Amino acid sequence: MDIKRREFIGSALAGSAIGLPFASGAEKDPTGGGTKEQFYRTEDEVVIERPASGKPHAGKVLAAIQPHVDDIAIFASGTVAKLINEGYTGYLIRTTNDEMAGAGTTGETVLHNEIDNEAVAKVLGLKKTFNLEYRNHCLDSEPIQDFRGRLILLFRLLKVDTVLCYDPWGLYEENPDHYVTAKMVEAACWMAGMEKDYPEQLAAGLTPHGVREKYYFARGPQLVNRVVDISSTIDRKVAANVAIVAQGPGGNAGARLRQSLAAKGQRLPILGDDDETANRQYIKHLVLDYDSQASRGVPSDREVGHKYGLEWAEPFHYIGPPESKLDQYIAEHKTSL
Numbered sequence: 001m002d003i004k005r006r007e008f009i010g011s012a013l014a015g016s017a018i019g020l021p022f023a024s025g026a027e028k029d030p031t032g033g034g035t036k037e038q039f040y041r042t043e044d045e046v047v048i049e050r051p052a053s054g055k056p057h058a059g060k061v062l063a064a065i066q067p068h069v070d071d072i073a074i075f076a077s078g079t080v081a082k083l084i085n086e087g088y089t090g091y092l093i094r095t096t097n098d099e100m101a102g103a104g105t106t107g108e109t110v111l112h113n114e115i116d117n118e119a120v121a122k123v124l125g126l127k128k129t130f131n132l133e134y135r136n137h138c139l140d141s142e143p144i145q146d147f148r149g150r151l152i153l154l155f156r157l158l159k160v161d162t163v164l165c166y167d168p169w170g171l172y173e174e175n176p177d178h179y180v181t182a183k184m185v186e187a188a189c190w191m192a193g194m195e196k197d198y199p200e201q202l203a204a205g206l207t208p209h210g211v212r213e214k215y216y217f218a219r220g221p222q223l224v225n226r227v228v229d230i231s232s233t234i235d236r237k238v239a240a241n242v243a244i245v246a247q248g249p250g251g252n253a254g255a256r257l258r259q260s261l262a263a264k265g266q267r268l269p270i271l272g273d274d275d276e277t278a279n280r281q282y283i284k285h286l287v288l289d290y291d292s293q294a295s296r297g298v299p300s301d302r303e304v305g306h307k308y309g310l311e312w313a314e315p316f317h318y319i320g321p322p323e324s325k326l327d328q329y330i331a332e333h334k335t336s337l
């Protein structure tokens with residue numbers, strides 16, 4: 001349904017004032033506009049972010065922020081792994097306690113998700129996790145000043161430069177944990193850089209520190225202006241999803257499918273001959289690709305990549321710091337007194 005919805009909106013905008021053609025350029029949409037029909041967007045360029053050599057992000061800090069244990073793994077872990085490879089120090093912030101998703105009693109469910117969350121951080125090379133532990137499915141009734149203030153404290157404490165999270169303007173998002181977290185993150189990003197907000201934090205020794213870059217992902221239509229090449233980190237993305245067994249589309253699902261087919265005297269060659277291989281292959285080829293729409297509610301990472309000449313890719317609404325033209329204007333127009 002999401003694909004149809006995106007196609008409808010895209011085609012409705014094609015050729016209109018806001019369905020602008022892609023600009024040319026080696027790093028910008030080499031397919032010449034192949035995604036117009038797929039994503040709702042209003043910008044005239046889609047930037048392709050490719051793997052960088054060396055550690056261009058050394059000294060920078062990112063926060064991967066998720067309401068639930070599986071959100072980053074499902075939608076953005078290829079990009080998180082890529083940015084960590086390129087020098088970022090990373091943290092994982094989980095805003096709920098995941099008590100509503102998973103087997104066992106409520107207490108067991110919370111514990112299982114907590115264990116999985118630590119495993120995701122380890123797989124992705126993130127330095128530490130912070131669990132805000134708000135009640136699962138209840139974020140729309142939590143005190144937002146408290147929630148936002150805690151995020152601001154973390155951004156100032158960790159000196160976060162870059163966040164990855166749900167898109168606060170993503171359409172048709174049904175989960176309050178997703179859209180409330182997204183809106184709190186968006187507000188906290190700029191408010192953390194102000195000098196009067198939450199003054200008790202400043203009195204305690206923290207200094208203002210605004211977030212400069214944002215990678216927003218969504219389950220429904222969104223403005224996509226950046227596609228990240230995750231071909232070199234796709235197997236880390238698979239591993240992150242294998243690590244989540246309490247809930248989500250990954251975990252041991254491949255092994256379960258392999259065993260259920262075997263009980264009927266059948267096998268899928270792509271799942272291999274052991275459970276470990278089955279879990280990895282199921283996520284890579286079914287959850288992230290062939291059955292992506294049913295498994296995750298978004299198009300296949302492989303298909304998104306192929307539209308841009310890439311093997312695997314993740315789409316984002318990216319917001320970076322605006323470039324000032326003031327220095328250029330002064331250089332071109334200054335006169336002597």
Ligand SMILES: [Zn+2]
Nearest residue numbers: 067068071178
């Ligand atoms: Zn979620």
